[in-house]
Structures are given as structure tokens and as C-alpha cells.
Amino acid sequence: MSITEQILTLEHEIEHNQEHDLILKRRYSDPKIYIASGDLSKRWYVYFSFRNPVTGRLERMKNIYGVTNSYKTKEQRMRVLSAYRRNLLKLLKQGYSPFEDNSFLIAQEQSNSAEQNITNNKNGKQTSISKQDTIKVGVKPTASLKEEPSKPILEEPIQKEHQTNTTPTKTIKEAFEFALGLKEKVISVSTKRSYQNRVKNFLEWLDKNHKEITTIDQLDKKIVNNFLNDVLIKTSARNRNNYRTELSSILQTIEDNDLIAHNFIKKIPVLKTKPERNKTYSKELNEKIFSYLEEKDPILLLYIKFISYSFLRPIEVSRLKIKDINLISRTIQFEAKNSPLKTKIIPDILLKELPDLAKLNKEDYVFTPNAIGGKWEAALENRRGYFSNRFRETVKKHFKLGNDFGLYSFRHTFITKLYRQMVKDSSPFEAKSRLMLITGHSSMSALEKYLRDIDAELPADFSHLLK
Known part of the structure; x- marks a missing residue:
């Protein structure tokens, strides 16, 4: 005793x-x-x-x-x-x-x-x-x-x-490294990298502003809240909320292993944010961009067509390897946002755009800076970021587009176009049921929310009701 x-x-x-x-x-x-x-x-x-x-x-x-x-x-x-x-x-x-x-x-x-x-x-x-x-x-x-x-x-x-x-108390750095070591077994490489970056920034801020705080038991809600306020002032509410979410997840692991008594970040409120939205392109602007890229940047154009015709997200296109494309079954397999492995058909409109992939290395990436199919020693976020920057420099500056236009806008544009064509010959429910198989949304409610967010579903003319 x-x-x-x-x-x-x-x-x-x-x-x-x-x-x-x-x-x-x-x-x-x-x-x-x-x-x-x-x-x-x-x-x-x-x-x-x-x-x-x-x-x-x-x-x-x-x-x-x-x-x-x-x-x-x-x-x-x-x-x-x-x-x-x-x-x-x-x-x-x-x-x-x-x-x-x-x-x-x-x-x-x-x-x-x-x-x-x-x-x-x-x-x-x-x-x-x-x-x-x-x-x-x-x-x-x-x-x-x-x-x-x-x-x-x-x-x-x-x-x-x-x-x-008495067991020696871990330093804050030791506790966070311990938690990250456990988390890396259950999270993706990109998520781990995100956690590491946010922890690194937090520890640097802590060392600069609170040198007296060294052990994990000294960390408290007030200190973390001050850091989040600093992030808010320098960046945005969305980024601040992302920091809060990931630091809270790590601190929960620290609590679960009895290194702290409780995860106090849970008591820090989430701030309301203004949702970012990529606008859809008009038919005229979309055609101009495609025509411009046919001469200016064919690789970027094919990258965009994977987004437009297969309704992939930019990060999903950046993941694609040659082995993921099966020309015999005309399918693509990829890691999606809501599934570790997703399969979609390759529509004819995209199939006709593909070069001969048979002689390429199956482990090569489909999209690289200088060719279709090749080695690219870069992290996923960097590969996606590269094509986003390339689109900004090549297209957005030329057409003088604002921040609300981007690569993601092509996905919105073609899903909107597809839904409006489908609903002409069927009920909204039937159109959505068919569309869900194409876009890959996990549920009808998720698809409906998405369509509302991009204003794809518009009512019929209601002028006669106002007379």
C-alpha cells in the first residue's frame, strides 16, 4: 500500500x-x-x-x-x-x-x-x-x-x-511522437504526413512562445487555444478547425494511454466557416479552355478529362498508375474518398483520348510533369499540387479566372450537365439513382446534398405561379 x-x-x-x-x-x-x-x-x-x-x-x-x-x-x-x-x-x-x-x-x-x-x-x-x-x-x-x-x-x-x-512524465514532444507512432498503424500515409506537419508547427510555436512548458502534463486548454487563435489570425477559420481536429485526435490517443487525464481540446469549440465552393464552367468557357489546352498543354488537358468524364477528384487522378487502367474490361480502379478501392467504367469519350499504354511500366504513374506514364518521386499532395499550380499558371492566368474556379470545377460542371440531361427523360429520383452509380457517391442523401451545393438541380419555370 x-x-x-x-x-x-x-x-x-x-x-x-x-x-x-x-x-x-x-x-x-x-x-x-x-x-x-x-x-x-x-x-x-x-x-x-x-x-x-x-x-x-x-x-x-x-x-x-x-x-x-x-x-x-x-x-x-x-x-x-x-x-x-x-x-x-x-x-x-x-x-x-x-x-x-x-x-x-x-x-x-x-x-x-x-x-x-x-x-x-x-x-x-x-x-x-x-x-x-x-x-x-x-x-x-x-x-x-x-x-x-x-x-x-x-x-x-x-x-x-x-x-x-512515480513514473517520469513524458515531454510534450515525446508524448506526441508516441501517439503518432500508434496512429500511423491505422491512418494513411497522407494523413500521417498532415498530422506530422501540424504537430511540428505546434511544437515550434510552443518553443517560441512557452519555453517553460516542457512536459505533457503542463499542457492545457488555454495554451492550445492560444495557438489555434494564432493560426486563425494568420490563415483562416477552416485551417484553424483542421488544426483543432488533428491535435485533438492525437491528444485523445495520449489520453487513452494514460499520459494525460483528459483530452481538453474537445472543449474548444469549432468555429463557423464560410464554405469554399468551386463554380461550374459555362459551356462556352469550357470549350475555350479545352481548345486552348489542345495546343498549349495536352498532358494537362488529359488530366482534366479524367476529372470531367470519369468524375474523379484531382487527388484520385494523381494516384492513378498504369496498372489501375484495364483497357480490356474498360475499367479504372482507384482509391476514393469514401472507399479504399473503387472501380469505375471508362466511357468511350475518354477511352478515345488515351494513348497506347500497353508498353508502359505497370508501376509508373499515369500523369507525370513531362509524359503520360513515368516515374515520379514525389508525395501525393505534391503531385496534386503540381497540377493545380500548372492549371493556375496555364489556364487561370490566361483566362483571368478567380479563386472560385479550379480543377474541381470540371467535376461539378460535367456532373451538372449529366444530371440535367438525365432528368429530361426520367423522374428526379430515377435520374439520381443512375447518376449515383456514375459519380460514386456512397448514398442518395450524399448525392442530393452535392447536387444542391453545386446548384445542379434547378426548378422549372414558375412564372405562371406569380401571375
Whole structure:
């Protein structure tokens, strides 16, 4: 039984002294209860931090479990933990320090507790120790104080217990690297890279603005919120929200592995953002762009036609390798946004545009900067970014297009065109059912939302209703 746990069995009520409390307040954090979001399969405990007299920094102390996790209901566990927290807070206010010898304090508590018991017995009150007020693991509590052993409860100084049983707190960098190491087993390479970049930027900001914050237990909501505000000011609400989401995901992994008590980023609100939307091209502008690229940049034009005719997203086109295109079955296999492996047909209009792929290396990428089919040692985001920049320099500057026009606009344009042609000869529901097979949306509701967002579905003329 640890010394910290034994201290918490003391039941003496300590009078609150406001002046004394103000002096001690900065020496420790208020004890808190961790309940694992109500999950009874995980360990619940009381935790707190205390300022190290040598380093001057708040350090996370050993979690206090006691007999808490032997109970099987939330109510029972909360009753036990509330007693632990209450008694610990009283002792901290009276001067208890995990870095010092607390023998005098313990002896005084035992003496006061014994006097209180004698008074209670004289008044005809029987004082019992309930199971939740003890932290002896695996030992049943005695029925009354008369049955308590006469030897002192504490047999060794707190300093010794703290030195031998406390696990060193990880630095913030170590904790984040640990979490990323676990996450990389379940996330894609691109997602991992995104996480790494955001963590790198956060750690650099932390080193610049809060050099005193080094260990993971010192990190708190206020510090992370300040970082997110800085991101918001320098970039956008959308980027700030993306940082919040990914940092929260990493911190959740850190919490799940008991390196912190709780993921406080969950309490930081998501900001409302103005959705970005790529406009659709008019028929005239679309034809002009295609004609211009036939002479100016045939590779970029074919890249765009994969987006336009097969309704792939730019990042999906950037992933394509020669082996993904089967000219015999006339299909394309690729990794989609909502599926690890998706298959689509290659329509004749696109099939006629393809060069001879038979002699090309199956492992080569379909699109490279200088040829159809070849090696390209670049990350996926960089490959996609390259063609986005190439489109901006080649097309957008020539036609003086705004930020709301891009590669994605071609997907919107041709899905709109296809839906409006389908709905001429069928009901909207039938048209959407056929369209969903072509576009690859995972559900009818997802497709309907998409069509609304790009204004593909327009009502018939309603002038006669206004007369």
C-alpha cells in the first residue's frame, strides 16, 4: 500500500483557512477525478500535480486508484473517488507535500482523528469506516475504529514513496511522437504526413512562445487555444478547425494511454466557416479552355478529362498508375474518398483520348510533369499540387479566372450537365439513382446534398405561379 494512498484514509475534518489557502494555491493543482468518459472497462482515478521544489515546475503525481476499480457501477466509483479527492484536498491545504517528510502532519492527523472518535463514542455514536473511504487494495475494511491496528498507518516518508513509484512524465514532444507512432498503424500515409506537419508547427510555436512548458502534463486548454487563435489570425477559420481536429485526435490517443487525464481540446469549440465552393464552367468557357489546352498543354488537358468524364477528384487522378487502367474490361480502379478501392467504367469519350499504354511500366504513374506514364518521386499532395499550380499558371492566368474556379470545377460542371440531361427523360429520383452509380457517391442523401451545393438541380419555370 503506497504512502499517498494511506494518507487519504484519514478522515479528520480540517478547518478551511482562506489566507493559508491563497499561499498554498500555487503549489499544487486541485485534485481531479478521471472517469474515462464513463467507460467502466477502463481505470478511474484521482490525479493532481505538485510543484517540484527543485525545478519549480508543476509535476504530475502518481494516479490514486485505491479500490475504485473493483466496483462495477458508476455511482459506486464516483462515491469512492469523491472521498479520495476530498481527503487529498484537505491534506494539501494543511501543508502536505509529496516531496517532503510528512511524518509530523500524519501523526497530528492520527491524534486528531483518535480524539474525534473518543468524542463520538461518548456521545453514543459508532464511527465506521466504509469501504469507499479506504484505499487498501485487496484488504477488507474493519467494522469500526476499535478494530484498527494500533501501529501507525504510515511507516515510511512520502519522499521515498514518490521517488520509487512515480513514473517520469513524458515531454510534450515525446508524448506526441508516441501517439503518432500508434496512429500511423491505422491512418494513411497522407494523413500521417498532415498530422506530422501540424504537430511540428505546434511544437515550434510552443518553443517560441512557452519555453517553460516542457512536459505533457503542463499542457492545457488555454495554451492550445492560444495557438489555434494564432493560426486563425494568420490563415483562416477552416485551417484553424483542421488544426483543432488533428491535435485533438492525437491528444485523445495520449489520453487513452494514460499520459494525460483528459483530452481538453474537445472543449474548444469549432468555429463557423464560410464554405469554399468551386463554380461550374459555362459551356462556352469550357470549350475555350479545352481548345486552348489542345495546343498549349495536352498532358494537362488529359488530366482534366479524367476529372470531367470519369468524375474523379484531382487527388484520385494523381494516384492513378498504369496498372489501375484495364483497357480490356474498360475499367479504372482507384482509391476514393469514401472507399479504399473503387472501380469505375471508362466511357468511350475518354477511352478515345488515351494513348497506347500497353508498353508502359505497370508501376509508373499515369500523369507525370513531362509524359503520360513515368516515374515520379514525389508525395501525393505534391503531385496534386503540381497540377493545380500548372492549371493556375496555364489556364487561370490566361483566362483571368478567380479563386472560385479550379480543377474541381470540371467535376461539378460535367456532373451538372449529366444530371440535367438525365432528368429530361426520367423522374428526379430515377435520374439520381443512375447518376449515383456514375459519380460514386456512397448514398442518395450524399448525392442530393452535392447536387444542391453545386446548384445542379434547378426548378422549372414558375412564372405562371406569380401571375
